Amino acid sequence: MGGGAAFRQIGEAIEHWLEAERAQLPLWLPIALGGGITAWFLLPDAPRWIGFLLASGAIALLGLALPGRLGRSLLIGGLAMALGCGLIWWRAESVAAPVLARPAVVEMTGRVVRVERLPAREIVRVTLLPGRSDLPPRVRVNLPIKDVPAGLARDSVVKLRARLMPPAEASVPGGYDFARSAWFTGLGATGKGFTPIEVVTPAKASGADLRASLSAHIQARVAGSAGGIASALATGDQGAIATDDVEAMQRSGLAHLLSVSGLHVTAVTAAAMLLILKLLALSPTLALRWRLPLVAAGGGALAAIGYTWLTGAEVPTIRSCVAALLVLLALSLGREAITLRLVAAGAVIVLLLWPEALAGASFQLSFAAVTAIVALHESPRMERWFGKREEGRLAKLGRELGSLLLTGVAVELALMPIGMFHFHQAGLYGALANIVAIPLTTFVIMPLEALALLLDTVGLGAPAWWLTDQALELLLWIARTTAAAPGAVAALPTMPAGAFALMMAGGLWLALWRTRARWAGAAPLAIGLAWMLATPAPDLIVTGDGRHLAIRMPDGSMALLRDRAGDYTRDMLAETGGSDAEPVALSDQPGARCSLDACLIEHRAGDRVWRVAATRSPYVLPWAEFTALCRSVDVMISDRRLPAGCTPRWLKLDRPALAKTGGVAIAFRSGRVTMVRGVGKHPWLNPPKVQPPYVPEQPNVAVRTRNRWR
Template identity: 60%
Template sequence: MMAVTAGAAPSTRLPRLQIPPPVADAAIGPRIERWLEAERDQLPLWLPVALGGGIAAWFVLPDPRHWLATLSALAAIALAALTAGRGDRASRAIGIGAAVAMLGLGLAWWRAERVAAPVLARPAVVRVTGTIEQVEPLPARGLVRLTVAPFAMSGLPKRLRVNVDAAALPQGGAAGATVTLTARLMPPPAAAVPGAYDFARVAWFAGIGGTGRAFGPVAQRGGGDGGSWRAMLTRHITDRLEGSRGGIAAALATGDEGAITQDDSDAMRRAGLAHLLSVSGLHITAAVAATMLLVMRLLALWSWLALRVRLPLVAAAAGAAAAIGYTLLTGSQVPTIRSCVASLLVIGALALGRQAMTLRLVAAGAGVVLLIWPEALVGPSFQLSFAAIGAIVALHAHPRIAAAFLARDEPRWRQLVRSPASLLLTGFVVEAALLPIAVYHFHKAGLYGAIANLVAIPLTTFVVMPLEALALLCDLVGLGGPVWRLADGSLRFLLWLAHRVAALPGSATAIATVPTGAFAVCVLGGLWLALWRTPPRWLGVLPLVLGCGWILISPPPDLLVTGDGRHLAARTRDGLSILRDRAGDYTRAMLSETGGVDGEPAFLADSTAAHCTRDACVIALDRGGRRWRVLATRSPYPLPWPTLIAACRQADIVISERRLPRGCTPRWLKLDAPVLAETGGVAVTLATRRIVTVRQSGDAHPWLHPPVARPAAAVLYRPDGWRGRNIVTQCHGGGCRSRVTYRHDKTSPPTNASR
């Protein structure tokens, strides 16, 4: 009992609670939960990333067994996270992400099966009669590229892409017309070497089953009407402006780049300005902004309307119509449609009074595109577009950057400094974001692109495009001449800038084929850095550094062998040298790019490291502390078997376009026709004994094993009454060598002629 002293009031104070000092929570789970709670507004941005991850998994994994196993694993992860988890934010994020990745993988699989169409079984010369679906003029090369849908029962694939001499095509061709022509066709070629352009994959999703070149007369029936306005506008522009200037103006208006010469196109690419030539977000944004500004200013002059109608909504509707119309005018290509969708989302946000440019809008645009065209993920166009816009929005959403470049009441000279500084910083960030993508797909890295774009983008947006639009309007009343001269001058300056920047030392650095793993690590680091907002975002710098370091330390391949075995590039002490002196321009450029060489390759016959005859070359390469001997055949003529077998035994690697005898047993590697038919192109790094092939063992992607069409060979007639059927012997580098046997209707003997 508590004793109470007489005369003293009892105490009403409560005893003090002993609260232990706070102890830091060492458990990782609660920390992750608090972090995700702070980042809850950013979590939806990872939905298109998860969708893209599933799509990428379908392209990387080889066959249905792996696709089904991955779907099962993702389903198990999603169910475990959503049901067996603790119900916290981390579990829900993992479960939803796994479910969306399942959707991406299944969507890519379904899309690939849905577009399935027969592909030409073998190279052939055929007679084609069909409907023109698309016309792409290539004035700089004197060609017109036609996409033709052959008539049914012809035995041909459902869609062909054929280059035709412009002079041989009546009326220049028109979509919707019927055309009859004879063409040398071949199946869409796969990547010639690892890292090269894979047209077979692109053609599969485009439904193109054969490609080639037409020869002889071309008959056209019916004028057609689809695409005529676009073709007419392209011809109108190229008639007003000569050479590449007309080609660039046409590219800005209709998307046709065919009138741009190869020299000017290369200069634009080396200067980092090639993105100006393809209709994308920059061009559609300029068209939409100009339309909205013009509509707002004109309608505001009518006070009665301005007081009773919400003019921003009317301007937004006009801007949306301009975006859709510009997309239709430029051919409705996938990159343009993607930019149009993004523009419509921005216009919708403006109409609703929301912030126009946010990462959520960028993520929504990416999600829409991937849902409709999942194959776009692996193409450079999608990656470059969304990397650029994502980098811009993420940069200017940063509080410090937003505060630094916020418009304010200040002296004029500070405003003049602030705007160029903002453009320059944005340019550098965009170039850094695009660098891994450009290196992975194009094997080149530009150094001065940010500075060149600082001038070229405002010039194109605020000078070239408005002058071109004004000139086209003035042409309606026959007064466009002076405006066209101003547009011509601005385009001359743009080309001058491109050539000057391209000529600077180090304007473009060639980098050999980049490992896919290094590229994936860079992409993951960039996404982590851009999509989070709290300090853990800076952890994304680590994979970026690791990925870039991986790229830099990856040695270039010592040997590049094309899938047909005809072409070889070897890295000798004299530089990259190719086997055949008569290799085409495309083959030389492709081997140089994938081999990490900026410029023309040399010839092995001129190299001090090789000893060549007309039929074969023996190459000596010092790698990894030893000397490697490479034997490669370079003509279709057979070599004496005893001599060939003896040479094989003295070589470490033997490469040939034909089947070699079983007795040909090199010390390490044999790449002849049967082996290359399974592997496709091959890249070999001797120091590490690393071999990379275009095709992986068991790869079951549909464009590698497509259904085939077997058309009959074309019957060719000569004026003297002889007729013949064509037998194709070899096709490579876009051309075919064929033997035609002619036989007279009444008399024989036959004669042979090579074409």
Template identity: 55%
Template structure:
């Protein structure tokens, strides 16, 4: 899909130049987007389409602004002033692109870069004027067997580039992490940004209002207290110190990263069994959580083995929330919420905010998209009804 979008944009640019028109305009972006959506309308929901066209729209809108054109226009001046203008233009384009892409990155990936524009001030000139020429010289001198020196120099400049990248990534301000962003906040920010980019008069600044409201809403988002994956096998809870703990300590990196990003958390993840407020056996794990002015009791299954009814029914009755990757029997009656295979088949993954007793689900009411595969209901092989 990215290759097709690039090909369509290149053909539109060539067509505009052939007709003697100014090809790099917002009309070009609009026509390219319409062509892509005419053949692949589902692309609109993907981060690739959104980020590509948002970045191009921001760059074209900035390039059309009279003050930016005045800054980048050619003039007779010394090399120092020319270099300063080039660096200023690079910084402005980098900041604009990062600001436009930030809502999309936060909505889809729960994280966004903050210092990329400043890192590019070093990375782009270094790559353009040092790395690429050295690689060309190395390839040229390889024809006579003398390219080793230039390859060594290329390696050193790449090491410098990696040093800059690691240095920026190590900064505490390098990325912004947030919990899952609600769709309405995302739509508010994107609508405001589009208003700012598409208008050319003073009306454009009215779009800053929705953007400010959306940013404020994102900053005020509270991380969920409990996260449950769509299969019910993996459960993450917030600890009393603000960290995270997993039900299954042997969960892989993908599960850990996904749950941590969904919670807007970047730190070590503990095992639920190691928490002081947890009681865990091979098959069950009960943990106490303080939130919303009260204490919550959460019970989760952590194996496929059959649990004795007398024990399990007693634990269910004492719990506010019961979570299982199997279909729970009717006699398991927690005080507030029962999350099992039947419920997860309807809702997908679940996030719970205990302060407000609010439940957020991946699947919403009315979701009937063709790419959603309805799971087949099946009885867990290890669960046998008890009479």
């Protein structure tokens, strides 16, 4: 009896709590849906996915048996989790398409489905449909901008030669998994095109041509990165922004301004509504007979849809457009426009249409930011602090600035774990930079640019373009100054998935509940934060192809095996190692002994010295000396197959081994080895493959018999 009474008391306490939180319960529907999607990504194979579906069904059945809100919550939550898991499983299977088996040089003729011009990189990125059974149905190639012929546009047919490669998986643990993203877009190969490039059938005029023409028009009026930002705001085309300025925007926390999202769609929608409302209000007849706010809302909806189409209809833009339409619908029905329920409804719509978006940084960042803003301003304490009241202009301005600063801090705190997890770094001054940058972009740059485009129709846009240029240069100055400030970016090594999950769960618990029970979310948040900070930075990072490695130096910087590693590789290895310092060359370090063919270095971790050796050329080394080297080191690394006689004391990472593990990160002190590849059987890990006929070339085998590494 005592035990039964205790269970009844617990049940009554939970029921009482859920009754107090009844207005917040619908907010957990997208969380449950996302939980099912997340489980599918994390669980390795079909038996586990089926097990999760059965477990979710059991939770739903338990909810069906229990009375009250607890039972209904378990029923809906269990069904939503099962739906999320089943939906992403179906989605992954429905988009299945062959992937290129291995690199190949091919000649192909295909229809162009997308053209992305990247002037800052002097390339044009073209996605086309080759229409060949021995090639993937969709491939993407980069073409030198100087070699692109006239007439190359969407729906044109082109003929060219290209070197294609399969979509690359993450090179290192915690890196960007392009193979997964490419799977859901049907992309089976990427590469570089060569001349001659022939347009077999020119394209007809289309919206894509309008977008490209508008971008070119803007960039002709405003030069450099400022013009690139201007075209990004109008069409979503970021290709003309210099790499250094893109990095500055990222480090300063202003990169969200470059991606057409909620801020831009909201500005366009609000401007359209205001313009329509003011124009129609000029007529007393219309003002008396029509519901002008409803008409303006309809005009704003059309503006949001048109802007989304013009900017390429990417998933983040569609997501923002859906949210804007929901806001307009709420206004039309006389409901409160911006609420957490609206955010939840937008998240459900996106997850139902594109469940794979949950795994991307874009979805997580945008919804985390919006949730933080709305949850903060829905709290009674914010209303007491920053609500409207009778006061002087100076006090009102100070209160508004305080609200903006607090909102910026909340957004930065909400985004920091996501930035750390995906990019291994987070800006520290973003809240301060955004206080100026967001109003500057929303109320100065975008209206000036719209005015300039309007005046260009009668040839009078030059003064407005000059003002736009000056405002954009101010925005770039803010980004560059903030990015260059000491300690502007906090860099950490790859965050464990478990720590990220705890921080997200704790943050959502704090944001979505309203009673005192919400403070229980502080525990998982603190545990996740402590786990993240306690995770040791890797001492050695090896890419999946074995060509590149980075090893930590005593000063915390990362030393690279190959002196001529590209900027992308250098940045990736430094970020994975949690270092914000510029990587250095291993061959220049005092403790390293390097030749043209190999490098040897000793690394001290705790009370032990680890010896690491790696090859860095394709040439064969003398057998006796090479096998002796292998036996004398703890770790041996190579981008080719090493002979069986090469037996290091601890770990051998050659081509066959890395083919099984993918990229590897090692913390010597703890002996922790993290690998890219696990035991998963997701479809992009072992996709159907195609390969064009191979034309053998004259072999060119070089053998070098000298050894200079000693």
